[in-house]
């Protein structure tokens with residue numbers, strides 16, 4: 307069985323059986339491979355802006371889950387997804403500013419995905435303010451220690467009606 311670090315395991319706990327998941331900035335691909343392996347997610351998309359990380363993800367896929375149909379996608383942020391194609395989007399291990407840019411780029415598409423698991427490395431305050439102003443609601447949150455870092459893991463729901471911009 308594939309072993310994943312505590313930070314990734316904390317994110318996996320927020321994903322429920324049957325949810326289709328896209329991991330944006332997947333790098334090693336361990337979280338989506340784990341979700342497929344454990345039969346939690348029937349469909350996982352591994353997406354990254356650089357080919358190198360996708361090669362790493364492909365190697366892990368072959369090692370841990372050779373039966374899994376690879377859905378590796380190269381591109382920026384949510385651009386690799388079609389609207390509503392998955393239930394849950396994971397964006398983890400990037401700066402909060404970068405995550406905000408990804409979410410803000412095409413808001414109609416961003417809202418077409420019901421749930422977000424976000425794990426910013428820094429710039430958490432800016433990301434949280436953007437999410438609040440745009441009507442995303444926190445469902446669950448927790449802190450996980452990884453090495454010398456305390457990592458925030460949050461689960462948000464997108465809503466159709468944004469909150470007031472005050």
Ligand SMILES: C[S@@+](CC[C@H](N)C(=O)[O-])C[C@H]1O[C@@H](n2cnc3c(N)ncnc32)[C@H](O)[C@@H]1O
Pocket residue numbers: 330331332333334353354355356359381382383384397398399400404408
């Ligand atoms: C530090 S790794 C995080 C890997 C994994 N998500 C995790 O949390 O362990 C960040 C990854 O995000 C990718 N990335 C950075 N900007 C991106 C963007 N705009 N769209 C998609 N991927 C991006 C990088 O290429 C890199 O593979």
